[in-house]
Amino acid sequence: MASKARKDNEEFENGAFAPTGPHDQHSPGEAGAARQEPVPDEADLAAMARERKEHVVGDVSDFSEGSHRVVTVGRRQIGIFNINGEFFGLPNVCPHQTGPLCEGKTTTGTLMANEENDWKFEWAYEGEIVACPWHGLEYHIPTGRCLAFSNIKLRTYEVLVEDGKVKVRV
Amino acid sequence: MDELDLQVVGKLAVVEEEAAFFVVRADDLDDWLVRVEKASDFPAREWAENMVHVYNRRLSQQSAGPPTPPGTRPGSYHPDLE
Numbered sequence: 349m350a351s352k353a354r355k356d357n358e359e360f361e362n363g364a365f366a367p368t369g370p371h372d373q374h375s376p377g378e379a380g381a382a383r384q385e386p387v388p389d390e391a392d393l394a395a396m397a398r399e400r401k402e403h404v405v406g407d408v409s410d411f412s413e414g415s416h417r418v419v420t421v422g423r424r425q426i427g428i429f430n431i432n433g434e435f436f437g438l439p440n441v442c443p444h445q446t447g448p449l450c451e452g453k454t455t456t457g458t459l460m461a462n463e464e465n466d467w468k469f470e471w472a473y474e475g476e477i478v479a480c481p482w483h484g485l486e487y488h489i490p491t492g493r494c495l496a497f498s499n500i501k502l503r504t505y506e507v508l509v510e511d512g513k514v515k516v517r518v
Numbered sequence: 519m520d521e522l523d524l525q526v527v528g529k530l531a532v533v534e535e536e537a538a539f540f541v542v543r544a545d546d547l548d549d550w551l552v553r554v555e556k557a558s559d560f561p562a563r564e565w566a567e568n569m570v571h572v573y574n575r576r577l578s579q580q581s582a583g584p585p586t587p588p589g590t591r592p593g594s595y596h597p598d599l600e
Contacts, residue, residue: 500554
C-alpha cells in the first residue's frame with residue numbers, strides 16, 4: 349500500500365507539508381488512473397510502523413556528537429547525523445541533480461529573518477543544515493526540508509539508539 | 519558506477535498523489551525518497567521528473583558525476599558586460 353511508507357511525510361512540522369489525506373496511488377506515467385484503497389486507521393498505522401525493519405548501522409561511539417556519516421541500508425544509502433545527541437537519517441541523494449548530499453563534510457546553520465525580529469537576519473539552526481557537495485542546495489536535517497525550495501522535502505528516517513547500537517528503521 | 523557506491527540501487531520513478539509527487543525506488547513504489555509538494559507557483563512535477571531522469575541517466579551511463587559540474591553556470595547566466 350503506497351500510503352504505508354509515505355506516512356513519514358506527514359511528520360513535517362511547520363505546515364508547509366500538510367497530511368495528504370487519502371492516498372490514491374498512481375503508477376508512474378499513469379496520472380489519472382487512481383487505485384482506490386482504504387484509508388488506514390490509527391491501529392493500522394501503528395502496526396505498519398512496527399512492520400518497518402530496524403537495521404543496526406554502528407555503535408553509538410561511531411557517531412560522535414556533531415558528526416555524520418553515510419551508511420548503506422538495504423538498497424539505499426542513508427546519511428546518519430548526530431545533532432546534540434539526537435539522531436536523524438536522510439537519503440543520500442539530492443533532488444537537484446542527485447548528488448551525494450549527505451557526504452558534505454560539515455553541517456552548519458543558516459541566516460533567518462522573520463517578522464518577530466523586525467526582519468533582521470540572525471543565525472539559526474546551527475549544526476542542523478547540510479549542503480549538497482555538488483551544487484550547495486541546503487537542507488534542514490531534522491525535517492528534511494529544502495531551504496531554497498520549501499515544496500521539496502527529503503524523507504526522514506527514524507534513527508534509534510538501543511543498547512549502544514544505532515539503528516535505522518526503514 | 520560500482521553498485522556498492524550507488525546512492526540508490528536500481529532506477530527511480532515518480533508517483534503522483536493528491537497533494538504531492540513522490541520520487542520512489544522503481545522496484546518498490548512504497549520506498550520513497552523525496553516528496554515534492556504541489557503548488558500553483560511551483561513546478562513540482564518537473565522537479566520530481568527531472569530528479570528521476572537525471573539519476574536514471576547516471577545509472578545507464580555508469581557515470582558517478584553530476585550532469586552540471588559544480589560551480590558552472592550556463593553561458594546565459596551572466597549579463598553581457600560589453
